[in-house]
Amino acid sequence: DADVTQTPRNRITKTGKRIMLECSQTKGHDRMYWYRQDPGLGLQLIYYSFDVKDINKGEISDGYSVSRQAQAKFSLSLESAIPNQTALYFCATSEGRTGTSGGNTGELFFGEGSRLTVL
Amino acid sequence: GNSVTQMEGPVTLSEEAFLTINCTYTATGYPSLFWYVQYPGEGLQLLLKATKADDKGSNKGFEATYRKETTSFHLEKGSVQVSDSAVYFCALKALSGGYNKLIFGAGTRLAVHP
Numbered sequence: 001d002a003d004v005t006q007t008p009r010n011r012i013t014k015t016g017k018r019i020m021l022e023c024s025q026t027k028g029h030d031r032m033y034w035y036r037q038d039p040g041l042g043l044q045l046i047y048y049s050f051d052v053k054d055i056n057k058g059e060i061s062d063g064y065s066v067s068r069q070a071q072a073k074f075s076l077s078l079e080s081a082i083p084n085q086t087a088l089y090f091c092a093t094s095e096g097r098t099g100t101s102g103g104n105t106g107e108l109f110f111g112e113g114s115r116l117t118v119l
Numbered sequence: 120g121n122s123v124t125q126m127e128g129p130v131t132l133s134e135e136a137f138l139t140i141n142c143t144y145t146a147t148g149y150p151s152l153f154w155y156v157q158y159p160g161e162g163l164q165l166l167l168k169a170t171k172a173d174d175k176g177s178n179k180g181f182e183a184t185y186r187k188e189t190t191s192f193h194l195e196k197g198s199v200q201v202s203d204s205a206v207y208f209c210a211l212k213a214l215s216g217g218y219n220k221l222i223f224g225a226g227t228r229l230a231v232h233p
Contacts, residue, residue, distance in 0.1 A: 092162075
């Protein structure tokens with residue numbers, strides 16, 4: 001089984017619908033992230049969380065919200081989906097002592113991705 | 120600000136050819152540098168890294184050397200295989216907004232033909 005699991009893997013929805021992408025991890029890491037991947041743009045950080053009580057906006061948080069339900073779970077929501085949110089979404093985790101800004105190796109562990117299409 | 124620039128793809132090679140994928144960066148201070156690989160249908164995974172100038176990261180026959188004077192971290196492999204077909208991302212870790220953040224390049228797609 002994968003250490004970082006995303007559901008659903010594929011989703012097609014319509015403009016205006018609410019969508020939730022879920023991520024769970026068994027690596028025991030404190031830090032979790034949501035990225036968006038678009039062709040030719042690489043990965044852009046949407047939100048990140050250093051622990052259950054610490055959630056921060058990334059580069060492109062507008063139109064998205066997150067919930068850190070537990071150390072192992074981090075969900076991404078699109079309250080009202082729009083076509084330009086069509087993309088491949090990745091959840092990732094990393095090591096790091098809670099509340100510190102450094103000290104981790106920089107290595108991210110990614111899920112297999114959730115492909116979202118908004119019509 | 121901090122940024123990573125990679126050569127545009129796709130890069131198409133025959134099996135056993137030599138591979139170079141260029142990566143240059145802009146950063147304040149001395150960031151750690153990484154190459155991640157994304158195989159079809161999978162998430163990204165760390166391929167190699169270097170944490171200081173002149174360090175050479177290596178894994179699975181791939182190598183990259185941290186060149187501070189040219190702000191580069193080019194990925195090389197002497198003889199590619201069909202199984203190396205993937206998208207390769209260069210990244211740097213730098214302090215931004217109070218924490219060490221990974222900044223990715225746009226990715227370079229490699230296609231290796233038999």
